[in-house]
Amino acid sequence: MNAQGFPRQFARTRRFSLGVPRRFTVSPDGGRVLFVRSDAGDDPVSRLWLYEDGSERVLAGPRDAGVVPEAERVRRERARETSRGVVAYATDREVRVVAYALGGELWTVRTDGDGTAPRRVPTAGPAVDPRPSPDGTLVAYVTGGALRVVRTDGTGDRLLAAPENADVTYGLADHVAAESLGRMRGHWWSPDSDALLVARVDTSMVQRWHLADPARPGNAPRAFPYPAAGTANAETTMHVVRVDGERVAVRTPAAADPEHHVRGRWTDTAFEYVVTAGWDAAGPFVNVQTRDQRTAYLMGIDPATGETSLLHMQRDGAWLEFVPGAPTRTAAGSPVLAFVPPGGDVRGLRTAGHGAITPPGLNVREVLCTLGERVLFTASDEPTEVHVWSYGPDSGLVRLSEGPGVHTAAAGGGTVVLDSLTPEGHTVTVLRDGKPAGHIAVRAEEPLVTPRPVRLSLGQRELRSLLFLPSWHEPGAGGLPVLLSPYGGPGVQLAVRARAWWAAVGQWWAEQGFAVLMTDGRGTPGRGVAWEKSVHGDQLTPVLEDQVDALHAAAGYCADLDLGRVGIRGWSFGGYLAAGAVLHRPDVFHAAVAGAAPTDLRLYDTHWKERYLGHPGVLPENYERCSLVEHAGKLTRPLMLVHGMADDNVLPAHMVRFSAALLAAGRPHTVLPLPGSGHLVTEEGVADRLLLLELDFLKKSLGC
Known part of the structure; x- marks a missing residue:
């Protein structure tokens, strides 16, 4: 096992994301599959590919990607995009016309084998989020906050909705929608290609924050609207805009x-x-x-009028957690709704015509699509696995994926593209009429370290965990310092039956001489509604408690764990948890590395933070309990704070305020700023060296 070159490989492959096919679209007849992928596991330039008749070919790839417009840069940051080139696209209804943007230029290409090369379509300005009309004759796009439409032959470009001032945009998602709600788009075509439903976003009431680059003092700070907890949100209104220019406000x-x-x-x-x-x-x-x-x-x-009627109402005493893709409707207009049955603890699916379509205990994760009256979705009956299921009025409920793993899919006609991350690796299988008909190549590099996780269910709460031990360690030899490497927060699971990038990182740390433990505690997805909402009002105490319980239970499983040398590291919520661990439980944790940690929770966005802690003006005690700045004086253990100085999600102000509070309290600590890095740190020369600096800090701090 070659662990020495792993940090550089980890950075060079952007967390092993390069060369991985993604964003699948299947044509309605099932004959064509579109996707994006780079050529190799170390190639950061993504291209548009077509799979047809058992083979793949490149449809479009950039000659020169050019300068990415600011609105597109923000969209990619929200989407955690790690590559450049063709990273997103949209198609007409029949998947014959494809539109995409490169460096602000609008391009189209056809998939129907007519031999035409990609065609550049002239636009009125840098194009963002281009989307063809269902009939393939027009492309809607956003430029300068305005929504415009142009024919696919490049003629007839015209304005549909112009922003009234610099604070208004049409056709784009606001920060909260993209970052916290997962809605990345702001305009939708009518099936008849004669109108669009358009989001108008006004940020004039949102406070402006400024992000400067300390390494380039000659550059002006970047100002942007950021709705922090307790402050004003952007105002989003909906409008029906016809291609002929007529417009109706949705009421x-x-x-x-x-x-x-x-x-x-x-x-x-x-x-x-x-x-x-x-x-x-x-x-x-x-x-x-x-x-x-x-x-x-x-x-x-x-x-025609913009009038609205109530189709369905959802309520919850804590907060509403939405199943991605739901609600939706079948071809006949029957709503497909996610629901929690009375007395139940997992989310199921039901339709208006057939009632509940999932059995008790099957936890629905995402609705993928509808094909006529058939519904394709992912669900779990075991928290560490996610499978693809299909329901049809005639076929009933059928599981399409096999074997342990985290599976998802795209579908069209009789074709299903099954995207599977399993303990053995990543595969993409093309199924036709339920039977394997081919594969789409995954060109990601194989990690230089092979994950060897021990999958555990620890303690009274059966905390799903992964334990990584050095490949060279002999049971009973003792003396292994412990490193907890959790995320621990909402929306992310680490302890799954799949060989994800974090498993390779966990094994690399193990090869450096640590016993590495990753635990999904309360608040993480996959364990039911009560599990998710047990952090309502307190996002730190139960989460930290679960990490401590898992650590002690793991030591009972493996006596070689040295509980006198315990470190913890994490990023984002995991960084917050790591810093909170050494503040509040120095009896358990002896050193921590906290990356991109939201230390003052009043500085995080409205939807994400008020979901768990409420309004800071009404429930200030929740923020005082959970924020770290107020507790800086408790630090007695070595702590390294790491933060990207261009992070516009968890702003560097979190690190700076926390460091100032630690300094004021006379608490020594280490600060590592990363100039030019955002919330997702993947740059070669940064991500690799960061791993080595963390290793050096933790070894010294734990006396290894």
Whole structure:
């Protein structure tokens, strides 16, 4: 096992993400599959590919990607995009016309084998998020905050919606929608290609924050709207904009009906969030959510008048956790809804015509698509695995994926593209009528270290965990310092039956002489509603408690763990957890590396932080309990703070304020700023050296 060159490989491959096919689209007849992928595991330039008749070919690849427009740069940051080139695309209904943007230029290419090369389509300015009309004759795109449309032959470019001032955009997602709600888009075509449902975002009421580059003092700071907890959100309104220029405002209710709203100590019934939107054969729709996140209305829209009607209402006493892809509708217009049955603890699916379509105990993770009246979705009956399921009125419920792993899929016609991350690696299988018909190549590099996790269920709460031991360690030899390497927060699982990048990193740390433990505690997904919501009002105490319990249970499983030398490292929420561990439990944790840690939770965005802790003006005790700055004086253990100085998600202010509080309290600590790095640090020369600096710090701090 060659562990010496691993850090450089880890950085060079962008966490082994290069060469991995993704963003699959299957044509309605099942004959063509589109995807993006770079040529090799160390190639950062992504290209557009077509799989057809059992073989793949490049449809489009950049000659020169050019300068990425600011709106596109922000979109890629929200999407955690690690490559350049063709990283996103959209198609017409039949998947024959494809549109994509390169360096602000709009390009189209056809998939139907007519031999034409990609064609550049002239635009009025740098193009962002181009999307062909369903009939393939037009492309809508955003430039300078304006929504425009152009024919695919390059003629007839015209303005559909112009921003009234510099604070307004049409057709784009705001920060909260993209970062916290997972909605990356802001315009949707009508099935008849004659109109679009468009999001108008006004950020004039949102506070402006400024992000400077300390390494380049000659550059002006970048100002951007950031709605921190307790402050004003952007105002998002919906509009139906016809291709001929006619426009109708969508009239959604201003607030939820108080009689049907679950109240709490902090209650705000104003509909401030647009969770999802779309336009299908049954018409346009929008799903809006209240500021306190306890109520959501799915509204049908009359495209002629903008009037709305309530299709479905969701309520929750803590917060609403939405299943990605739901609600949606089948071809006949039947709603597909996620729900938690009375007395149940997992999310199921139901349709208007057939009631519940998932059995008790099957936890729905995502609705992938509908094919006629058939629904394709992912779900778990064991938290460490995710499988692809299909439901049809005639076929019933069928599991499409086999073997342990984390599986997802795309589908069209009788074709399913099964994307599988398993303990053995990553595969993409093309199924036709349920049977394997081919594979799409995964060109990612094999890690220089092979993960050897021991999968455990630890303690009274059966905490799903991965334990990595050195390949050379002899049982009973003792003396292994312990390194906890959790994420531990909402939305992310690490202890899964799949060979993900973090498993390779865990094994690398083990090869340096550590016993490495990764645990998914309360608040992480996959274990049911009560498990997720057990952190309501306190995102630190139960999460930290689970890490401590898992550590002690792991020591009971493997007596070679040295509980006198325990370190913890993490990034983002994991960094927050690492810093919190040495502040609050120095009796257990002896050193920590905290990367991109949100230390003052009042500085994080409204939707994500108010979901768990409420409004800081009404429930300040939740923020005081969970924020780290207030507890800086408790530090008695070695702590390294690491932060990207261009991070516009968890701003560097978190690190600076925490460091200032530690200094004021007379607490020594180490600060490592990363100039030019954002929230996702993957740059070669940075990500690799960071691993080695962490190793040096922890070995010295733990006396290894």
